[in-house]
Amino acid sequence: MAFKQRYVVASIDLDKSRDARLQAAGELLAGERFEVELRKWDGRPAQVLVVGTETSASRMAVDTALRSGVPVVRIGRLPWDPETVRSLDLYAEPDELSACLRERLHALAPADARAEPVDAAAAPFLRQLLAASADGACLLERGLFRLVVDFAGARLHMLRRMPYPALIAEALAPNWFVTPLSPRRYSEEFAQDVTASYPLESVLWDIALAHDAPIADVPSDRPLRLRAWPLLSANALPTHWLLPLSCLLERSWALPQLAQATATSALELERMYAAVLASGLADAEAAAPERRRAHDAQAPGLLRRLARRFGLNLGRGR
Numbered sequence: 001m002a003f004k005q006r007y008v009v010a011s012i013d014l015d016k017s018r019d020a021r022l023q024a025a026g027e028l029l030a031g032e033r034f035e036v037e038l039r040k041w042d043g044r045p046a047q048v049l050v051v052g053t054e055t056s057a058s059r060m061a062v063d064t065a066l067r068s069g070v071p072v073v074r075i076g077r078l079p080w081d082p083e084t085v086r087s088l089d090l091y092a093e094p095d096e097l098s099a100c101l102r103e104r105l106h107a108l109a110p111a112d113a114r115a116e117p118v119d120a121a122a123a124p125f126l127r128q129l130l131a132a133s134a135d136g137a138c139l140l141e142r143g144l145f146r147l148v149v150d151f152a153g154a155r156l157h158m159l160r161r162m163p164y165p166a167l168i169a170e171a172l173a174p175n176w177f178v179t180p181l182s183p184r185r186y187s188e189e190f191a192q193d194v195t196a197s198y199p200l201e202s203v204l205w206d207i208a209l210a211h212d213a214p215i216a217d218v219p220s221d222r223p224l225r226l227r228a229w230p231l232l233s234a235n236a237l238p239t240h241w242l243l244p245l246s247c248l249l250e251r252s253w254a255l256p257q258l259a260q261a262t263a264t265s266a267l268e269l270e271r272m273y274a275a276v277l278a279s280g281l282a283d284a285e286a287a288a289p290e291r292r293r294a295h296d297a298q299a300p301g302l303l304r305r306l307a308r309r310f311g312l313n314l315g316r317g318r
Helices: 016-030 055-067 094-108 110-114 125-131 163-172 183-193 200-210 239-250 255-262 266-278 302-310
Strands: 007-012 035-039 048-051 074-075 087-090 137-142 145-149 154-158 177-181 196-199
Touching: 007 016, 016 035, 016 074, 016 094, 035 055, 035 094, 048 055, 048 094, 055 074, 055 177, 074 094, 087 094, 125 145, 137 183, 145 163, 154 200, 163 200, 177 183, 196 200, 200 266, 239 255, 255 266, 255 302
Parallel strands: 007 035, 007 048, 048 074, 074 087
Antiparallel strands: 137 145, 137 177, 145 154, 154 196
């Protein structure tokens, strides 16, 4: 039996008639060597995007798809971006639509054509951020979220008036679209749309505090030292994180030793270590850095005072 390739075809702004013809086209393709999953466009990866009536939502979807290399087919009366979008007549029959989809699916690279649908957990916002270059900027999009991360300036810029808590809640969601930006493109196309800016470091710590899962991979045997106090007020941090963070500010600790010395669960320390690593505050060197932001966090006797408060003996971890 011939191998049946599997594809995802997403659609947006189709009325009932056009949606029915798309469903029929999918059935025609299923009779060949194509296994097609039809679903509504929600920002997740797809092999083809089919659009209907031109609206702000479909415009945004087309822009996202084209920048991600996803071919776009439009069913409508007039051509729409003829150089980038294939337009079919408003009353195109299922066989014509299936032929158009087949042509676009055939053009995919063989590896992509045989691939299963993308894992829903494949590309969360943070994983892409942490894997990105430290230079330049990136445009990140998911659903209604649109933001730019400026790595050089260590800032996160919101391009729409979206609630900050909603961004924090969605940060570990899958399938954010990431587009590298040159400084010139950011300045010319996006800088004027910035509605709010936040220090990237504080955003990463807010995300770490809001989610139970660690936001970065944590090697359990790697000694880790905190080179500066997190860019958050002490009131924003969990009380049981204060002593371990203060210990990390003093010297390097491997996670198991710090867990024993501070009587903090390894799972909690893993979340904390992940935040340190993700925010770039890890310093594995034995020598203390020359500059730290929070000088008050290094006051003499801070560790001893915290240890007494929690009834602990830090000497056990040495």
